[in-house]
Amino acid sequence: MKSDVLAELAATLEERKTAAADSSYVASLHAKGLNKILEKVGEESIETIIAAKDAAISGDKSDLIYETADLWFHTLVMLSHLDIGPDAILDELARRFNLSGLDEKANRSN
Numbered sequence: 001m002k003s004d005v006l007a008e009l010a011a012t013l014e015e016r017k018t019a020a021a022d023s024s025y026v027a028s029l030h031a032k033g034l035n036k037i038l039e040k041v042g043e044e045s046i047e048t049i050i051a052a053k054d055a056a057i058s059g060d061k062s063d064l065i066y067e068t069a070d071l072w073f074h075t076l077v078m079l080s081h082l083d084i085g086p087d088a089i090l091d092e093l094a095r096r097f098n099l100s101g102l103d104e105k106a107n108r109s110n
C-alpha cells in the first residue's frame with residue numbers, strides 16, 4: 001500500500017538522525033541543522049512552483065511530480081528534525097476532512 005511508503009520513509013528518516021553525517025544525505029542535512037533544511041524546503045518550493053507553471057503551459061506533468069516529491073521529502077526531513085512524524089499531519093488532514101464531511105452531510109439534509 002502507498003501509505004506504507006510514507007511510514008517506511010519516516011522510519012528511515014528517524015534512523016538517519018543518529019547516523020554519521022558523511023554516511024547519508026539525510027544525516028548530512030540533520031548535521032547542518034534546521035536552517036539548511038529550511039533552505040532546501042524553500043528551494044524545492046520554488047522549483048515546484050516553476051514546474052507547475054511549466055506543466056500548465058506544456059501539459060507535461062513529469063517534472064511537477066518529480067519536484068513535488070522533492071518538496072514532500074524535504075518537508076518530511078524538516079518535521080523529523082523537529083520530532084514530528086507524518087501521522088501528525090495525516091491526523092490533522094483527517095480532522096479537517098471529517099469536519100468538512102459533517103458540513104456536507106448537514107448541507108445535504110437541509
Ligand SMILES: N=c1c2ncn([C@@H]3O[C@H](COP(=O)(O)OP(=O)(O)OP(=O)(O)O)[C@@H](O)[C@H]3O)c2ncn1[C@@H]1O[C@H](COP(=O)(O)O)[C@@H](O)[C@H]1O
Pocket residue numbers: 009012013016023024025026027040043069070073
Ligand atoms: N526520497 C529521498 C530523496 N528525494 C530527494 N533526495 C535528495 O535530495 C537532494 C535534492 O536535490 P538538489 O539537487 O536540490 O540537492 P543537492 O544539490 O544534492 O544538495 P545541496 O548541496 O544543494 O544541499 C538530492 O541530493 C536527492 O538525492 C532524496 N534523498 C533521499 N531520499 C530518501 O531518503 C532515504 C534516506 O536517504 P539517505 O540519507 O541518502 O540514505 C532514501 O532511502 C530515500 O528513500
